[in-house]
Amino acid sequence: MRLTALELSRWRNVARASLSCDSRFVVLHGDNGQGKTNVLEAVWVLATLRSFRESRPRRLVQHGADIATIRAVSSGPAGTRRLQWRLEGGQRNLRVDGGPPTSLLAWFELVRAVLFVPEHQSIVRGEPAARRAFIDRAAFTARPAFLDHARDYRRVLRQKAALLRSGRADVARLRAWDEQLAALGARVAVARWQVLQELQEPFRTMHARIAGKGEEAGHVRLAMRSLGGEEAGVDEVHRRLAAALAAHREDELRRGRVLVGPHRDDVLIELNGRLARHYASQGQARSIVLALKLAELDAARARGEAPMLLVDDLTSELDRGRMERFVEVLAGLDNQVWMTTTDPAWLGPLPGENAIRVRVVGGTLKATSG
Numbered sequence: 001m002r003l004t005a006l007e008l009s010r011w012r013n014v015a016r017a018s019l020s021c022d023s024r025f026v027v028l029h030g031d032n033g034q035g036k037t038n039v040l041e042a043v044w045v046l047a048t049l050r051s052f053r054e055s056r057p058r059r060l061v062q063h064g065a066d067i068a069t070i071r072a073v074s075s076g077p078a079g080t081r082r083l084q085w086r087l088e089g090g091q092r093n094l095r096v097d098g099g100p101p102t103s104l105l106a107w108f109e110l111v112r113a114v115l116f117v118p119e120h121q122s123i124v125r126g127e128p129a130a131r132r133a134f135i136d137r138a139a140f141t142a143r144p145a146f147l148d149h150a151r152d153y154r155r156v157l158r159q160k161a162a163l164l165r166s167g168r169a170d171v172a173r174l175r176a177w178d179e180q181l182a183a184l185g186a187r188v189a190v191a192r193w194q195v196l197q198e199l200q201e202p203f204r205t206m207h208a209r210i211a212g213k214g215e216e217a218g219h220v221r222l223a224m225r226s227l228g229g230e231e232a233g234v235d236e237v238h239r240r241l242a243a244a245l246a247a248h249r250e251d252e253l254r255r256g257r258v259l260v261g262p263h264r265d266d267v268l269i270e271l272n273g274r275l276a277r278h279y280a281s282q283g284q285a286r287s288i289v290l291a292l293k294l295a296e297l298d299a300a301r302a303r304g305e306a307p308m309l310l311v312d313d314l315t316s317e318l319d320r321g322r323m324e325r326f327v328e329v330l331a332g333l334d335n336q337v338w339m340t341t342t343d344p345a346w347l348g349p350l351p352g353e354n355a356i357r358v359r360v361v362g363g364t365l366k367a368t369s370g
Contacts, residue, residue: 001076001112001306002336003043010065012038013363020367022075025330025337025355029344035363036340040310042070043338046085047113047308048140049092049104057087074110076306081110108144112300112307116293118317123292124276124285128266135267138296139195141307146191153184157263164256171249178245181261186238188262189228196222196267198302202295210294210325211287220276220288223268227260286317290326297335311339315346327351 004022008014013035019026028036037053044052045060054060061068070085084095094101101107115137122130139146160177163169200222207220224230227244228237244260252259269276269288276288293309300307309330318326323346330337331351341347344357358367 001074001110002308003046003072003111004075004080005071005073006039006043007069007071008039008042009067009069009071010062011042011068011070012060012062014038014365015062015363017363017365019356019358019365021356023336023354023356023369024334025339025350027344027347027350027355027357028338028340028360029342029357030360032342034360036360037312038363039358039360039365040312040338040340043072043308044113044115044310046070046072046083047108047111049085049094049107052115052117057092058090061087072111076110077304078110083107083110104147105144108140108147112141112305113310114141114293114296114300114307115310115312116290117312120289120293121285124269124280124288126277128264131267131269132263132265134292135192135195138199139191141296142195142198142299142303143191146188149184149187149191153181153188153262156180156184157258157261161258164252164258167256169253171253174249174252175246178242178249182238182242182245185241185262186228186234189226189237189241189265190232190234192262192265192267193224193226193228193230193232195299196224198299199292199295202298202302203291206294206298206329207287207291209329210291210322211284212321212325218272218284220291221270223270224265225268226262226265228262228265283319287322290318290322294326294329297333301333306333306335309335309337311337313341314339315341315343320346323347 005020007018009016028039030036041051041053051060067086067088072083074081074083082097086093094107096107096110123134136150156177160181163173163177203222204220211217228240241261248259271280271284271288276285280288297307297309327348327350354369356367356369358365
């Protein structure tokens with residue numbers, strides 16, 4: 001799928017702007033602080049209904065304004081759709097072809113995207129939470145219904161954690177919460193494992209293509225450190241989680257915190273048989289993260305899907321060699337790609353259809369082709 005038109009109103013530092021973007025590549029370029037990432041963020045908000053930078057929706061509205069609006073035309077398997085996201089008074093309003101979407105799931109089926117930002121280096125080097133966020137986002141992109149499972153699990157987890165902190169918990173009360181946690185956690189754990197398996201071979205292939213030869217190259221592998229285990233169905237993982245929760249119940253009462261569940265899982269990224277978190281160089285970490293993102297696109301292609309790829313601050317993350325190999329990989333894919341950069345010349349020629357290059361200055365957009 002792709003966006004063929006985008007219109008922003010009172011969004012961040014963009015007072016009003018419209019863009020015809022029916023092209024494989026949309027390159028947003030300009031100096032720092034001019035609004036390139038704001039435009040990319042708007043596309044991501046359409047796809048996920050969340051910002052990758054701001055947790056407070058009010059800050060997405062231009063200073064001094066009350067309403068922010070994103071409008072777009074999407075083209076994909078469901079045909080051409082006119083989408084509108086509107087924020088007023090902290091309340092979000094969605095429209096598809098002038099009317100409300102039948103459900104959030106229906107909205108997510110219309111716009112899908114994979115995001116790569118500099119902060120994603122934490123997927124390799126950061127804490128387990130960063131890797132859980134990555135695999136959960138990949139699971140959501142692959143199967144939007146995963147969002148409901150993850151939200152339900154987090155809701156019950158918060159309620160159980162609050163009970164433990166309150167000092168009013170007892171074995172009987174915990175048992176009731178644990179029944180729900182085991183059922184919901186099993187769905188989350190199995191979905192993560194399924195997506196990890198779908199990414200495994202594409203990740204190896206993309207890493208070999210991006211890393212090239214020499215010291216940056218190496219054999220990569222994904223694994224899951226999870227109480228639910230690997231290659232087990234929902235019923236079996238449910239049984240394992242229920243048993244572990246029961247075994248740790250007294251310990252949780254003493255310590256006042258939830259000790260068991262998918263919220264403690266980790267995705268293990270291995271490079272040449274060792275954990276990349278501890279041993280990968282900065283260059284190797286960049287190759288790994290980019291390969292993971294490209295693997296998401298390749299896995300989507302196997303499902304007959306083509307989510308957009310959104311890449312922020314590309315030229316600060318990739319050297320010339322990786323850039324050339326990255327563009328070479330993109331040439332073999334059908335996905336629409338949105339990029340931001342301070343130096344469009346660094347990208348070199350882009351394959352296939354002419355790219356749309358958009359200069360962003362003070363929140364204004366001026367597009368050229370080529």
